[in-house]
Amino acid sequence: MTIVRVSTDDLPETFHVTTDEQLRAVSNLTRHRIMALLRFEPATITQIAQRMGLAKGSSSYHVRLLERAGLVKVVETRKVRGVTERYYAMAARSIELPHPGPGQPDVLLRSAVADLEASPVDGERHVRMAHLRLTEEQFTELGARLQALADEYRALSDPSLPDVSLIFALFRPTPRQQVEEDAK
Template identity: 85%
Template sequence: MPVDDPDQTFHVTTAEQLRAVSNLTRHRIMAVLRFEPATITQIAERVGLAKGSSSYHVRLLERAGLVKVVRTRKVRGVTERYYAIAAASIALPDPGVGEPDVLMRHAVADLEAAPTGERHVRMAHLRLTDAQFTELGKRLQALADEYRALSDPALPDVSMVFALFRPARGTGEAK
């Protein structure tokens, strides 16, 4: 079910929706549509796909309610459709313990494809109280929100990913 208000969060709840967002190509198509509507041809060019492949993936995303047609226009007798992301934010269900985290897998794939010199990657191992852990999570989210508000579709794409978590026991944590 698409969300009509772009300020809302779309919650992925069905198997069809989860399959749609679990594909790296469809993840990249949604990234293209995050800031501005695009046609199948424009999507294909931005993602580096054939138009037929782009159309196939967009149809699956549309069927799952993750993207929607926001306008159409006639071009030489053909109806051209402009697609956009269904909501400003898409919330994925938390994976179970030991299950793959779709969002992080896509982020790692995008990071690995990014040109060297065009990325900043750091990892910090911390020891925090529960209150500090919660506060750091809020501050990271606020920082992401602050820069999201500054986003300009005319500027190059930038992705920011953060993961704040307590490692499972037995992965180096003192017992």
């Protein structure tokens, strides 16, 4: 058996989605879930298919699209009985999506909601929406604190533990007056 490894230790911290091809690749729920699976450990097409309950051909199709978009990459190959197994991993530790344009859906939030809806209903969840009134300085400080907290816990992540997803969105909604005017 021949093994070729590419280190995942030197992965860039952030992959910035900049092209339409990358955005299309990441916006598909199946591909989003494949990327979530590859966050902490590399996997082969067969392993991805088994873990996600997909046909091997479907798994292969989605991984090829992600690889072509640069979102995942081969980090290890093994020659097993004349067949080359490829192990795929994320191309970076995190992915940053562009801000959606006016009237465009927010891919990240839609994917997060889909993941939340697909999570076990009997599992522990912490979901909350709060409406706040903040100064510009408070808004900026809260955003920085949320980001720092997420970074702190990401540094504590242990690949041997079960996945936990965290998403937060701190934004100023469209003023009520503008919503009412747009509805007219």
